[in-house]
Amino acid sequence: MTNATGTHHFVPDPRNAEVLIDINGEHVPRPQASVSVFDSGFMLGDGVWEGLRVHQGRIAFLDRHLDRLYRGAKAIAMDVGLAKEAMERRLYALLDANGMGGDGVHIRLMVTRGIRSTPYQDPRVVISPPTIVIIPEWKAPVPETATRMLKLFTVHVRRGYPDVQDPKLNSHSKLNCITACIQAAEAGADEALMLDPHGFVATCNSTHFFIVRGGEILTSSGDYCLDGITRGLVLEVAREAGIAAFERNFSLTDVYGADEAFTTGTFAGVAPVGTIDGRVISSERGPMVERLQSLYLARLERDVAGRARP
Known part of the structure; x- marks a missing residue:
């Protein structure tokens, strides 16, 4: 396998x-x-x-x-x-x-x-x-997930308009993401970075994407991606910790000039990104990613500690 x-x-x-x-x-x-x-x-x-x-x-x-x-x-x-x-x-x-x-x-x-x-x-x-x-x-996840620097590749496959197939819907119909994943894999990357119909960064094929710039974190507007649970939690814990966190449009120009980048998802939590389209964003996990990993883990611990089960 x-x-x-x-x-x-x-x-x-x-x-x-x-x-x-x-x-x-x-x-x-x-x-x-x-x-x-x-x-x-x-x-x-x-x-x-x-x-x-x-x-x-x-x-x-x-x-x-x-x-x-x-x-x-x-x-x-x-x-x-x-x-x-x-x-x-x-x-x-x-x-x-x-x-x-x-x-x-x-x-x-x-x-x-x-x-x-x-x-x-x-x-x-x-x-x-x-x-x-x-x-x-x-x-x-393998132990090195928290520190291994991911490779992303921007694919031609876009996240589409909601009147075609709404990207907010977590449906079984994942061919759009699969074709993006295939293109990224063929390019030697771990995952695809996908743009929205206007050319702004939307999301990855199976995780959400953030950049760090000047002590602030940015993720997409959310108009063309799933309303990710971990995505939302990272925004919450960042704001609670006094970190400026924004949902807004940004382009690949912003990405290539970022201080750090990372992805979020239920399986791996917060994971650092090293290179995008062959451009080095960071050679090692940065201080913001490390801090957000700690904040998210603390929120996870708090959630399960207060959660009863049937």
């Missing part, structure tokens, strides 16, 4: 070979886990999903993740068919069944519109309740 690079580079764990996966409330060993070829997610990418991090036996920032999942489902006129409280119980029941009571666990929660009677896009041909799949894995 080839491991991912960049912020998604993880430590392989043999326990994942037989991990139990929840399919519509039933626990199934990984080798036997499957959905119908008529499932809306497989057939059309019709669904929404969340990536969740387990820390000290608690699912971090679960309320924010479930709020985003259910907002996305409502936006595409899909009834999840399960209340948030019941979804939380299902998540923790699966963690318990797998003995995942500590750290180093990542969960993919996916909800599709369900099984269709025929291969066709119209939701009126759906003949089943939504399909809910929960995949937990023993999956920890």
Whole structure:
């Protein structure tokens, strides 16, 4: 198996070979886990999903993740068919069944519109309740993630207008990001830096992007990217610490002249960026990135310490 690079580079764990996966409330060993070829997610990418991090036996920032999942489902006129409280119980029941009571666990929660009677896009041909799949894995970032300097490459694939496919929707339809990822990988980079339709920096293909300039941090306006949970938390902890943090348009000129750059995501948290399009931004993790990593970790610890579980 080839491991991912960049912020998604993880430590392989043999326990994942037989991990139990929840399919519509039933626990199934990984080798036997499957959905119908008529499932809306497989057939059309019709669904929404969340990536969740387990820390000290608690699912971090679960309320924010479930709020985003259910907002996305409502936006595409899909009834999840399960209340948030019941979804939380299902998540923790699966963690318990797998003995995942500590750290180093990542969960993919996916909800599709369900099984269709025929291969066709119209939701009126759906003949089943939504399909809910929960995949937990023993999956920890490699130790050097916090300090390894990422390589990014600006790709030609843009984040599009919301009237084409709204980038704010965390849908199963990820081909836009996949094609960006392919181009970046072919260029020898860890991840793609994507622009918006106007040429301003939008986001990376699977993480959010920030620059540091003159003691301030900047990220995109948010108009052409997912409303990232970690992105929002980094903005919050920075402002609470008295760090000026802005969401606004900026260009590659601003990026190339930045003091530091970093990405944010649920899996790896805050990760430093070293080079972009072959231009060196920083040769080692800078002081702002290191401080934000500490602030985010403290916020993570506070969240799970105050979070009860069913």
